[in-house]
Amino acid sequence: MKFTFSPLGLLLLVSAPSFALTLEQGDQHWQIDPDTLAIILKQDSQTFTINQGSLQIDGQTQQATQVTQSAEQATWTLKPSGVQVSAQLQQGLNIHFRWPSAVGIERQAPKALRWFDLSEASTQTLLLPFDEGMRVPTDNPTWTRYLIDNHSGANTTQDLKMPFWSAQQSEHFISYQLLNATNNQLHFSEQQNKLDLQAEHWFTPLNQSEPFSMRITVGDEMLAGAKAYRDWREAAGLRVSLAEKRKANPQIEKMMGASHVYLFGRDLIAVQDVRDWWGLRDWFWRSEFTPSPELQKELASLKKGQDWLNQYQKKLLVGEINQALNQKFSAAPSSIQAQYQAAQQRKAWLTEHAGAYLKPSDQWGQGLAQPMISTLQQAGLSKLWLGLDNWMPAFYQPQVVDSAKQAGYLIGVYDSYNTAIEKGINDSWLTAQLPDRMRENCAIEKADGTLQLGFRGNGFYLNPACELGYVKQRVQDILHFGRFNSLFLDVDGTAMAREDYRSLSNETAMLAAFNTRMQDIANTPNLILGSEDGNALTTQGLVFAHGMETVGFGWTDQAMKSDKQSPYYLGNWYPDEKPDFFFKSAQVKEPYRSLLFAPEYKVPLYQTVFHDELISNHHWHSDSLKFSNVKAVRDLRAMLFNTPAMVHLSRDETHKNSARIEQLKHYQQGFLPLHEQLWDKALVDFRWLDKQGQVQQTRYSDGSILSANFSAQPFKLTGGEVLAPHTLMAKLSNGETLTWAPMP
Structure with missing residues (x-):
């Protein structure tokens, strides 16, 4: 490796196997042990332990050879690995590791470069972007246990939402940015009763030509690392502000100050669409359909004038009618046009055969229905993003989508191209109904030769670079038949990078493919694109993202997952039109309540980087109303960090004074004027006004x-x-x- 130095630079060739290097720039003196990568910084009469010396490559300690040095740069080669290393002072200390081109790597035997070991003794706090931003006291045993149990082994593309972390020593913050964030792992442990952190990079057959590079900077505020990363993205040409995006697409104006709402329910009719229950019951008994034993048990013996249908019986009857229609006019797994035609056939058939017992068909619908849009308007809600988890409601009532757009709202649908399943496995999972050729030819092949199983073990995960033509066409069909002006593309924004040995594409290539796919879709005229998380490495084309402000937690906690008597139980995933999981109020148990929601443990790292570039929100599993005992904290933090609320709605909320509509009105009173003023402004400072962070x-x-x-x-x-x-x-x-x- 060669460097060209200024005439004033002193170039030394050192043959000894170990040599203490000192690089100097201004008042910074960086001392580096090239054998172990122990690093000490002396600045302003202070000494900071930047890195403890524990360098290993493929499990072996190393010795530095062929060391060259000038005032601000140094190079050396590590033996026995042959890895070439360079260090340079340029806006911080930049260190690069390059695998020797003559040394091959077997696909099932990647080489680990263990390069970072936190100085736990001198570190008081870690700042970690596993969500918006965690502030972790390193002497807190609860935090230590949580990070070991939940984040040890984390990667730095998907798990770590931005590729940096910061360590507080005294009043300074040392930040470590991974200039190429792929193929890395973080490991948490406990040392001397304090939290410890190690990091390693993996060289593989697919990435061995890429150097591993990182940058270390020092600042005097909690946001220093985030600001350094923002500046780096700007210099690298990666940042596209919301203001720039709005120039290209004026529809983005509708996102300014908008709360986000998911409308639940995917079938044709709701309980609210029935006007003659006895007539509908008698018709269903006379029809070509066969009532289930449960429905017969509940309704057969009831007599008009003597009995009445309770809410459960009404839902049961409506559910069976919807199910019968879905089976009579099957929509999946055919083309998008065929699904639209099936939706219209169901609607026309039910109008003809049972319309006398129902309200006018243009009023039908579960979450998406004209009464819902009218209610939102009557409540004075002027700006909203409306989301559906399934495009069939829009195929039933495309004129309601038009009505929402005429009201000034953005309305979009969930879509995904990351998992493909075989036909007949789950035909209601519409997004996964992809052509056989995609499932067979685009499935990711792991290093061991097996295929990467898809979401929750179903089907296979797909390479995002594969079958772009099909993806573009299906997106256009969904937008055409559904008349949407927004789209939520699941997974693509999470930076879920994997190596694919079928196509010989590495993680860097996969991230590029996600970005290319999102940008291609975002180029659709007047379309507002969102995705999951909005991780820093996959944001191209995005205007908004769901997931950063409240991430998932406690997935295996039995009190949250299974114990229906627990106040922490999140709820069942049914009924489809209003699942308890999304609507049932629950409490957050310890330690999640303190660690993930207490104000003293939150720092706006993500907003510092992305506030004026991308609008972030909660994960849809946890809307603003989900958790009763942290609602006030979440709401205040959202306003402080200037991020929107998320509220789930079902058809039974179609009156302007419903509790959830009232909450939306109240969120609008605060967020709308704030965001309309601040949407294109950077978050530049964050501080505590008291000693406790309250x-x-x-x-x-x-x-x-x-x-x-x-x-x-x-x-x-x-x-x-x-x-x-x-x-x-x-x-x-x-x-x-x-x-x-x-x-x-």
Whole structure:
């Protein structure tokens, strides 16, 4: 490896196997042991332990040879591995490792480069972007146990949402950015009663020509690492602001200040669409369909004038009618056009045969129905993103989609191209009904020769570079028949990078393929594209993402998953039109309540990087109303970080004073004026106003200041204003002052 130095640079050739290097720039003096990669920084009369010396390659310690050095650069070769290393001071300390081209790697025997070992003794806090941003005291045993159990072995593309972390030593923050974030793992452990962190990179047959590079910087604030990463993305040409995106697509204006709403239910009619229950019951008994034993048990003996149908019986009857129609006019797994035609056939047939017992067919629908859109308008909700988890409701009632757009709303549907399953396995899982050629030819092949199983072990995961022509056509068909002006593309935004030995594509290529696919779809005129998470490495074309502000947790916790008597039980995944999992209120148990929701453990790392580039929200498993005992904290933090609320709705919410509609109205009162002012501004400062982190403040690039009091006590701000408990106060640069507090 060669460097060209300035005439003033002193070039040394050192033959000894170990040599303490010192690189100097300004007041920074970086001392590096090239054998072990132990690094010490001396700056401003302070000494920081940047990295403990524990370098190993393929499980072996190394010795440095062929060491060259100037004032700001050094190179050496490690033996016995032959890995070439360079270090350079340029906006921090940049270190690059290159695998020797003459040394091959077997596909089932990748080579591990263990390069990082946290100085746990001198580190007080870790800042980790496993979500919006975690602040982790390294002497907290609960945090240590949680990270060991839940994040040890994490990768740095999908698990770590942005490829950096920061370690606080005294008043300084040392940040470690992975310039190429693929094929890495983080390992947490406990050492000397403190949290420890190690990192390693894996060289494989598919990535061995790519150097592994990282950058180490030092700052004096919690946001220093996020700001450095934002600057790096800007310099690399990766950042596309919302303002730039709006110039290309003015429809983005509709996202400014919009709350996000998922409308549940995918079948033709709802209980609310029936006007003559006795007539409908008698018709179903006379029809070509056969009532199930359960329905016969519940309804056969009831007599008009003597009995009445309870809510369960009504839902049972409507459910069987919908199921019978779905079977009579099968929609899957045919083409999108065939699914649209099946939807229209069901609607026409039911209108002809049972219309006398139902309300007008243009009013039918479960979540997506004209009464729902009318209710949202009557409630004064001016800006909304509406989402469906299935396109069939729009195929039943495309005119309702038009009505939503005329109301000024964005309306989109969930779609995905990452798992393909065989026909007949689960035909209601429409997105996974992909052509056989995709399932057979696009499945990812692992290093051991087996195929990568798909979501929850079903089918196979697919390479996103495969069959782009089919993907583009299906997307266009969905948008055409569903008349959507938005699309939610599942998984693509999560940076779920894998190696594919079938196509010989590495993780870097897979990330590029996700970005290419999203950008191609986003280029559709007037379409607003969103995806899952919005991880830093897969954001091209995205305007919004769901998942960053509340990530999934406790997947294996029995109290949350199985114990129906527990206050922490999340709920069943049924009924389809209003699943308890999404609508049932639950409490968050410890330690999740403290670690994942307490204000003192949250830092707006993601918003520092992406606030004016991409609108982030909760994962759809956990809308703003899901968790009763942390609702106020989540709501205040969303306002402080200027991110929208998410509220799930079902057809039984179709009156403007329903509890969930009232919550949406209240969110709009706070978020709409804030986001319309701040959507194109950077989050530039975050600080605690008290010592416990219960009163926090964010500042944006226009000078707007938002202060939130998470505590139960009033707090006096420096300007003399008293900030009430559980309240946010915003002083906007346009002169407006806004005060907002969460509803119970």
